[in-house]
Amino acid sequence: MIFIVVKFTVRPERSDEWLTLVDDFTQATRQEPGNVFYEWSRSVDDPHQFVLVEAFKDARAGEEHVNSEHFRTAMAWMPDVIAKTPDIINVEVPGTGWGPMAELTPRG
Numbered sequence: 001m002i003f004i005v006v007k008f009t010v011r012p013e014r015s016d017e018w019l020t021l022v023d024d025f026t027q028a029t030r031q032e033p034g035n036v037f038y039e040w041s042r043s044v045d046d047p048h049q050f051v052l053v054e055a056f057k058d059a060r061a062g063e064e065h066v067n068s069e070h071f072r073t074a075m076a077w078m079p080d081v082i083a084k085t086p087d088i089i090n091v092e093v094p095g096t097g098w099g100p101m102a103e104l105t106p107r108g
Contacts, residue, residue, distance in 0.1 A: 028070035034061020
């Protein structure tokens with residue numbers, strides 16, 4: 001599985017609209033056959049930073065994603081909204097998705 005985390009720092013005047021701006025891109029990506037998950041979070045430390053956690057079933061699915069029309073469309077408008085170049089981690093990991101955390105289970 002290809003596991004990717006990207007930190008997007010958005011221009012302060014655009015950060016409140018970021019999740020709306022990326023909604024079409026997000027929905028299209030989630031519909032890709034090779035997408036495992038695609039999830040956005042807002043940083044608790046920086047209100048203008050958004051963290052994208054995504055996974056694709058294999059390298060081919062990741063390649064299909066970056067070659068998709070919706071990816072190209074997003075890459076065309078995002079430079080006008082971001083405040084700096086995003087930081088990324090992109091690794092291949094074993095598995096097919098989320099699993100339970102062995103060290104912690106709810107009581108009761």
